[in-house]
Amino acid sequence: MLEWVGHGLYKTSVFPIPAGAKRTVTLKYDLLIKQLTPIRDEQAFEMMLPLKGAKFSSHPLKEFAINVDIQTTQPIGNIYVNGYQVEEKQINAHHSTVSYKAENTIPSTDFRMLYDVSDKLLLTQGISYKNKADVDGYFLLLARPKFDVQPEQITRKSIVFVIDRSGSMSGKKIEQAKSALSFCLSHLNKDDLFNIIAYDTQIEQFKPELQKFNSENLGLALAFVERITDGGSTNINDALTEAVKMFQNHEMPSYVVFLTDGLPTAGEQNEMKIARNVQIANEHRARIFSFGVGYDVNSRLLDRLSNDNNGLSEYVLPDGDLEGAVSRFYAGIASPVVTGVKLAFRGLDDPNSDPVVTRVYPQTPFDIFSGQQVVLAGRYKKEMKGEVVITGQLAGQEKTFTFPIRFVSHEESASENRFIGQLWATRRVASLIDQIDLNGKNQELIDELVKLATEFGIITPYTSFLAQDDVKLSEVVENRKLATVQLESLQDAEGASGVQQRAEKQRMYKADASPAAAASGNVTYFSLTENKQVELAGCKQIGGQTFFQKQGVWMESKLTEEQLKNAIKITPFSEAYFQLADTNDEVRSFLALGEKVSFETGGKTYIIEAVSAQSK
Secondary structure (H helix, E strand, O other), X not given: OEXXXXXXXXXXXXXXXXXXXXXXXXXXXXXXXXXXXXXXXXXXXXXXXXXXXXXXXXXXXXXXXXXXXXXXXXXXXXXXXXXXXXXXXXXXXXXXXXXXXXXXXXXXXXXXXXXXXXXXXXXXXXXXXXXXXXXXXXXXXXXXXXXXXXXXXXOXXXXXXXXXXXXXXXXXXHHHHHHHHHHHHHOOXXXXXXXXXXXXXXXXXXXXXXXXXXXXXXXXXXXXXXXXXXXXOOOHHHHHHHHHHOXXXXXXXXXXXXXXXXXXXXXXXXXXXXXXXXHXXXXXXXXXXXXXXXXXXXXXXXXXXXXXXXXXXXXXXXXXXXHHHHHXXXXXXXXXXXXXXXXXXXXXXXXXXXXXXXXXXXXXOEEEEOOOOXXXXXXXXXXXXEEEEEEEEEXXXXXXXXXXXXXOOOOOOOHHHOHHHHHHHHHHHHHHHHHHHHHOOXXXXXXXXXXHHHHHOOOOOOOHHHHOOOOOOOOHHHHHHHHHHHHHHHHOOOHHHHHHXXXXXXXXXXXXXXXXXXXXXXXXXXXXXXXXXXXXXXXXXXXXXEEEEEOOEEEEOOOOHHHHHOOEEEOOOOHHHHHHHOOOHHHHHHHOOOOOXXXXXXXXXXXXXXXXXXXX
16 A cells, blocks of 8 residues: 655555565656746756655665656757766667666655757757855856767867877786777778877877878778887877877867876976977867876876866776776767857847856867767856857857856746756866966965865865864864865875876866765765765755754854854744744755754754753
8 A cells, every 4th residue: 555645755555575575566657747948949848756755764775776768759959967977878869868876875866857859950958046146146058969960060170199108008008098099090080180199208100290081091090009019218298299289270179189107207307398398389279188097197297288288187097997988088079069169148138248157167168079968067147138159160160059048036046956056166176176286375266165165065185174073164264274284185296196186176177967965965075095985974965055063063054153143043843843844845854954953044044952951
């Protein structure tokens, strides 16, 4: 017997269950997909699977899986799920699947999927959220080319593969690197230009200049790769400067895929000089994508090279799948559609106005590839109806795409979109760490890092002290000093510490969803001492808000001393307590933390605490 017991919960009674037997209860229901506010001729939809109630489970789920099959009459565009690392597969223009699987876990948030349909070449979708009237809002912008992009709409590219063949690459690493390179070469597009540089102490080129991709050149290139053998030192400076000098057309998207497992030990060896030399030689603005293999790399150098040349870094840890990492990366950039993308925002009431959109990540210019979805997060200063203007090169021609966007007011904001602020803060924190790492400590950057970590629960190896019981959130000056000391670990450019720190930074840079809490609701962060993601029992994400446990009291992170001084005090389980609990689901989630909790809702601050006999 299945019965509804309120608050989104069902109760099941099963009888009989003989000893050792098993009974399976299956719940099937129909759900009307919610259509979001239409934007011109595009349609956007939301599917919500309520899972928050699972936190009341007495044991973790042995197996937990979600499989969503989407079939539409119009072509499917963007698909976005926050809080769950899903695997998306597009079968054709009208059919996609989304899947998630985990073991021994308890879902901590609802499964919310957004998707849109349109037959345009480039599909975009915008969502915004404003927490308070007097603070900047946050927006999320999705952009993806349609599934069936025609060959003539794919932009020709130039690409140079730079592979380390020094002695340290011997064995499994060199074989994986050669297999990955062969995969990339075999998946070049018609009329792409390419070349290969294999380097140790000396630099060896496949050909003196870029070659057009065809079957004859592919065969020759594969034979060149097969002959690569390990030996010698590591001349990074000459290998990269030679690579970027090969590009001759700045109108054509150009990429360098750079792979190394060691430190510069031949030629120029100074980190700053290498980065400067490559940047000066890169006259045609090629994007450099760096792959660091193992712990014996100068990870700060790789990040500097990628940062200075509008690329990204990726790190393959010891015994990691180098072949898989490079192959997956190349599959993502194989087919550029719109390149050199730049964004502009303007208001509909005054097309010449600028709504002052700030700090958009990823920063422009960037490229949009077939089969890939770009997730942008930024801030806006005022609510308004406007347009986002995307300009870039499409098949060698300048192209402009214009899409409507709406920045909502505080009153219009839906609480389920609060995650946008967390996503933006994650990328902003990565940017702050990057600036400190590459340019040195700056007090303003450290101050903002601590502020965002406190407000959004974006805990890093440099701000994990915030969850300590004896650290007061209100002691800003002292917390800045603690962060400054912790940031000393960025001096480690090599070894496990150096690589792990920059791998974590890149993960945050590339985050497409807000940080997912552990099944317990605790915030997780990467611990340098334990070399893994760990839970902070004294920090939780509840309803999009961050709570720290201090002296047995769960305190919302954004509360000020003034708010706490003027807070309304309520005794647990009193009449006022239950009246407050009836406010909404979010307040009930706060109260579920325990009998000692402080939070703000509806413009008022509450302190839940038992009244002692002495105070009576």
